[in-house]
Amino acid sequence: MAAQRLCCLNSSYTMCNTFFGLFPAQECSSDVDFVTAYVFGDPHITTFDQLSYSMNGWGEFTLMSVTTQDFVLQARTGRARTPYGTFVNATVLTAVAASDGNHSHFQAVLDSSGTGMILHVNGQNVTDDFYKKDDFNWTPNNTVSVWRECGQNKTFVLAMFPSGVTVKINTALQNLELEIQATKFLMNKTVGLLGNFNNISEDDLSPTSGFNVSTPIDWRDSKFDQTYIQKWRVNRTHSVFKYRDKEDLSSLQDFRPTFAKDLNLNNSLDICGSRDELCSFDNLVMLDWVFAKNTHNFRSYHSNRDDKLRNNPPTLSLRDKDILVDGRWIVTDGLVEHLELATSDKDGHQVTVSWVDGPPEARRVTNLTLKYVPDVRVPTRIG
Numbered sequence: 039m040a041a042q043r044l045c046c047l048n049s050s051y052t053m054c055n056t057f058f059g060l061f062p063a064q065e066c067s068s069d070v071d072f073v074t075a076y077v078f079g080d081p082h083i084t085t086f087d088q089l090s091y092s093m094n095g096w097g098e099f100t101l102m103s104v105t106t107q108d109f110v111l112q113a114r115t116g117r118a119r120t121p122y123g124t125f126v127n128a129t130v131l132t133a134v135a136a137s138d139g140n141h142s143h144f145q146a147v148l149d150s151s152g153t154g155m156i157l158h159v160n161g162q163n164v165t166d167d168f169y170k171k172d173d174f175n176w177t178p179n180n181t182v183s184v185w186r187e188c189g190q191n192k193t194f195v196l197a198m199f200p201s202g203v204t205v206k207i208n209t210a211l212q213n214l215e216l217e218i219q220a221t222k223f224l225m226n227k228t229v230g231l232l233g234n235f236n237n238i239s240e241d242d243l244s245p246t247s248g249f250n251v252s253t254p255i256d257w258r259d260s261k262f263d264q265t266y267i268q269k270w271r272v273n274r275t276h277s278v279f280k281y282r283d284k285e286d287l288s289s290l291q292d293f294r295p296t297f298a299k300d301l302n303l304n305n306s307l308d309i310c311g312s313r314d315e316l317c318s319f320d321n322l323v324m325l326d327w328v329f330a331k332n333t334h335n336f337r338s339y340h341s342n343r344d345d346k347l348r349n350n351p352p353t354l355s356l357r358d359k360d361i362l363v364d365g366r367w368i369v370t371d372g373l374v375e376h377l378e379l380a381t382s383d384k385d386g387h388q389v390t391v392s393w394v395d396g397p398p399e400a401r402r403v404t405n406l407t408l409k410y411v412p413d414v415r416v417p418t419r420i421g
């Protein structure tokens with residue numbers, strides 16, 4: 039989709055014919071060529087390999103770095119507050135910045151009201167245009183492509199980079215929510231808080247980005263902050279944030295976030311259910327069930343959607359391929375023939391077969407077997 043949009047929808051590109059030459063089948067397809075990761079709540083991270091954990095570092099951190107592509111995605115977090123304005127020992131996502139090579143830069147910052155974003159694209163402030171135009175779409179000099187989408191009663195800014203990463207950001211409850219889509223081409227080429235993108239969730243929290251799977255770190259433990267989170271802290275030299283507001287960092291050195299092991303996560307079962315410890319964490323730390331419920335809803339919505347994206351379609355084949363001659367099923371007029379099918383599903387899902395078309399002479403004898411007595415006088419189609 040990203041490639042089609044880049045080649046065919048953005049007027050500055052004229053490669054639509056090339057795109058359709060390479061990808062001629064534009065009907066519905068279950069092949070998804072990207073993987074998603076998320077930053078949400080106060081804040082929680084779901085890596086590309088589908089590991090979810092809480093990250094309450096305060097400051098600027100590397101979410102994703104692709105050294106072979108010169109692509110960097112960083113997050114800035116700020117102190118979280120209760121609905122009554124009191125600071126709590128947790129943080130929320132307040133800004134996102136990314137750079138791709140020397141020519142693509144994008145930054146989104148939560149504004150002072152906590153309900154909008156200040157947007158910069160390649161050094162230009164596009165905030166006014168973005169909020170004035172429902173169809174905002176901007177691709178300066180064929181670099182990063184930025185556009186606006188609406189849905190779920192939210193306004194999203196999307197930025198697609200030449201390296202094959204798209205970020206999708208919206209404001210939530212005095213914080214930002216972030217979805218990252220990365221093409222599978224980037225597998226095994228990323229480091230950072232979003233994991234090493236190798237299809238193994240267990241090694242994502244290794245201090246050395248997956249090369250030492252024998253030392254897993256428990257994100258619920260207070261050691262997690264020093265052994266993992268702080269390794270991804272960004273200093274000013276390596277920051278890709280170009281625009282800063284006057285944030286009060288006076289208590290940064292003394293900040294110690296709350297960790298899940300400090301809490302009894304079972305105390306939020308009525309709001310979060312029994313299997314959502316991220317929601318429970320938010321409810322207990324933020325003292326705000328609305329915030330916790332939003333975390334629960336965000337995670338449910340995206341995990342349902344991602345389950346569908348990851349689902350592999352079933353395959354249907356002939357049990358005995360030898361009955362075909364030059365791709366045709368040879369039958370004899372008046373003699374009973376049997377057509378036997380086989381199904382499989384990579385995910386182990388149950389496959390149901392429905393016969394939707396066929397002559398009266400064809401009759402199912404089992405779910406996957408068809409009995410057919412050919413009659414040369416009756417043209418036949420079986421589906």
Ligand SMILES: [Ca+2]
Nearest residue numbers: 087236238242
């Ligand atoms: Ca991994």
Ligand SMILES: [Ca+2]
Nearest residue numbers: 350383385387
């Ligand atoms: Ca399936």
